[in-house]
Structure formats: C-alpha cells, structure tokens
Amino acid sequence: MSNASGSQSSTKEVLHGEDLGHGNSPAAWTCVFVMLLGALVSSIAFVIANAPIFWAGVVIVLAGLVVGWVMRRAGYGVGGSKLKNTH
Template sequence: MSHGSSPAAWTAVIVSLVGFAVGSIALIPGPNWTLFAIGCVLAVGALPLGKILSMAGLGADREKQH
C-alpha cells in the first residue's frame, strides 16, 4: 500500500510547505503583503498542481492498492 506516496503527492506537499513558509516569513519583519500573497498563491495552488500531476500519470496507482 503506497498511502499516496507518489511524485504528485510529494510535489504538492513541498509546494504547499514552501507557500506557507514564504507567507509566514513575509509577516515577520513587517507585513510585506506582496510576498504574503505569493505565499498564499503557492499554498493554494499546490492542490491543482497535485491533481494535474496525478492525471499526468505521476500519482499513486489505486488499482494495485488492497
């Protein structure tokens, strides 16, 4: 059982984590709203990215899971 461990899932998680990190760092020294918005776009954009990569064949194969 792969538990979703696939290139699509890993890419989505890493992009989401980078987005959260960028958004968090943007708020530390003084609110940099442009950088915060970029972080938000990255974090939210990770979901469609993972879905697109999964549809491209990089996702976990559900037929082989038991």
C-alpha cells in the same frame, strides 16, 4: 447501534490491515513540497509585515494543489499509469 453523537454506525466495515498508500507518489510529494514552500514564504512575510509577499505565498500554496492535481491526472498519483511496473 448508535455512537455518542447520536448517528447510526455505518454498515461499511473498516479493514485496519488494508494498505491505504498514504499518498506516497511523485504527485503527492510535489504537491506537499510546493505547499510547504508557499507556507514558508507566507510565514516569513507575516513576520516582516509584508502583505504582497504574504499573498504571493498563499498563491504558491494554491499552485501546489493545482500541480498535485495535474500530476495525478497525468498518471503520477498513487496507482497511476506512469508508475505501474510494465514488466
């Protein structure tokens, strides 16, 4: 069986009832917050035509990715060791 794009369908079955987690963790929330802050800085800088501040906002967005990755590796991601109930 093939789909409209011509590629064959995957043999892996999709389970729609499975909980995906949706990144609900301190690492994900921190990553998103920092990236939104960077986007805000870049957006304001774009409106006032200030290139150095715009690029600073881009650096903040990239720093948000790094912070999220570091927090995930430290155990604060979905299913991380720091979030598991020890009782």
